Amino acid sequence: MMRRRNGTIGRNRRIANSPIGRNRGIARSTKGSTITIAIAIAVVLLPLLLRCGSRDERPSIVLVTLDTTRADFLGCYGDSVAETPVIDAFARGGIRYDRAFCHAPLTVPSHATMLTGRYPRSTGVMRNSDTIPADEPHIAEILANAGYETAAFTSVKILSERAGFGRGFTTFDMPESTRSRPGEETVAAALAWLEARDAQTPCLLWVHLFDPHFPYRGTEGLAHYERAAYYDGPLREGNWNEIERAAETGWNETEHERLLTLYRSMIAYSDRWIGALFDGLRSAGRWENADVYFVTDHGEAFGEGTYLEHANAIHPAVTRIGLIRKPAAQSRSEAGGTVVSAIQGAIDLAPTMLRGCGIEPPDAMEGRMLYSSTAEAPADRAVIIEEPPLPESAALRIADRNALFFPRPDGATAAPPRTSGERLAVARGEGFFLFDGVGGEALLSMPGGARRSGPGAAIGDLIPYRKALLDWRKAHPLPDGTDTGDLDPETRRLLESLGYL
Ligand SMILES: [Zn+2]
Structure with missing residues (x-):
């Protein structure tokens, strides 16, 4: 079963497809009131005519x-x-x-x-x-x-x-x-x-x-x-x-x-x-x-x-x-x-x-x-990637899974999923910079390999990434309520079936 909806937006096009050319013919071949009417029609239809003419191209x-x-x-x-x-x-x-x-x-x-x-x-x-x-x-x-x-x-x-x-x-x-x-x-x-x-x-x-x-x-x-x-x-x-x-x-x-x-x-x-x-x-x-x-x-x-x-x-x-x-x-x-x-x-x-x-x-x-x-393209372009905040249940499931695949002696996972705070990355030039608002770590991945800087590490390479990130954060403050809140039963069932909860 598929659901289809056919709205009314397309109806305007049928108006635009009206026989505009015929109106122009009338204006050329007649005089007096017919010309006045034709001009009036042309004024009304001109925007549609222009739209129609350019639309086909x-x-x-x-x-x-x-x-x-x-x-x-x-x-x-x-x-x-x-x-x-x-x-x-x-x-x-x-x-x-x-x-x-x-x-x-x-x-x-x-x-x-x-x-x-x-x-x-x-x-x-x-x-x-x-x-x-x-x-x-x-x-x-x-x-x-x-x-x-x-x-x-x-x-x-x-x-x-x-x-x-x-x-x-x-x-x-x-x-x-x-x-x-x-x-x-x-x-x-x-x-x-x-x-x-x-x-x-x-x-x-x-x-x-x-x-x-x-x-x-x-x-x-x-x-x-x-x-x-x-x-x-x-x-x-x-x-x-x-x-x-x-x-x-x-x-x-x-x-x-x-x-x-x-x-x-x-x-x-x-x-x-x-x-x-x-x-x-x-x-x-x-x-x-x-x-x-x-x-x-x-x-x-x-x-x-x-x-x-x-x-x-x-x-x-x-x-x-x-x-x-x-x-x-x-x-x-x-x-x-x-x-x-x-x-x-x-x-x-x-x-x-x-x-x-x-x-x-x-x-x-x-x-x-x-x-x-x-x-x-501008060479200094940076784009931001944000880790979506996850519900507690999904975060626990991922943490369990990570522990299964990537066991650590202390039992912790290397990257605990985000349930609050923010975790952002900056892609810029050849690099990929990770900002972890929870752990304060920075990770710089380069094509063909990765190198990690510890908390507070001052690597000159990171400066433009940090700047891009801070500029972006200033313009995009974290909104309130990034927890998952209450989901309606249908949405919850759907997300569960997709493995997100
Ligand atoms: Zn997808």
Whole structure:
């Protein structure tokens, strides 16, 4: 069962499509009162005429968001065993952002940032149970008001109209009876919508796929899964019961590889269905004049920084995201195969999408631009990543899990999950700086390795990171009430089923 809503935003376009040309003909061929009437009509219709005239040339926006996918598990980001031919080919034809980051490693906050162009702390959407406030900017609402057709197809119930994602979308399609749905179903729904549309009207189409999210079920018919089938250990699907059992009896390299293989197979599965979506856009005549974005909402940890999964992991492995753009044909200038190594954030998506449509982003949007080259981008750019505050129950569960995988003599975990206070990171240039408001530690990760500075360590390299962080904190004070508060029973059940509580 899928839920669909067809609103009334699109009706204005039918007014804009009225036979304006005929009115102009009347004005040319008659005199007197007819001319007066024609002028009056022209005055009324001029804005619509201008909108109509420019609308046909404006690009469509296609936003594909892939959940839980680490950039470095995609072929185009250097994974030699990835099965991601579609995403890799897309990167070869577009602009790939090599140092792009999310701003919270959690599905709802990360997607809210993409659609609003605002930091999680600015919108207050810091947890999966939060709702985008109605007064926040939202690209779908802005584009719908500008005459775009708008449709969203999400694969997990936490990305819902109820959570504020539906604002501005004339069609909002999400799983109804299950917590999530496979990419095949989501893409099929999106393609059915596309087929019923007039390719001349620009659209905003958002398609979200969830498959690489834990548990990594594996997918038949893909090489990774078939290789994994030879495995004879306890990990059949990669769910937590199996993982904990395996860890208790001795987690080893074979189990670890098995887990990675299952995860990779789900990325490969998603790649296949993104390919079906791209093919559908081409056959619908939508591809050339579409500004197409592929982005992952966060990555996933498999032990890096003593993290597993993603919810509390502000580590480069988890917060670096895959981000690729194919500009629409008319604004494309030899973009194919470009790699931008400047720092970018998911926060830059919304303003870039709007500018691509000739719309100046609202002042409230905090993102900048997805630059077309490294040289264009400011070298001193820093983006902030924030660890979402977790409910006590989730923090305890993660602490137990960390103790199982990363035992320490004192029984403590290396990175206790955040339930209060703040834990932030700064991505700037080649570095990644971690500020732990609880422990006061700083960690600087560099590509190809990491080095840690102890509390109070004065390393000159850290100064620009600390400055960027302090400037940001001054502009973004921690809001009150970062505890999880009371959840309604439905939200609680949903979050529990996704493993977040
Ligand atoms: Zn996610």
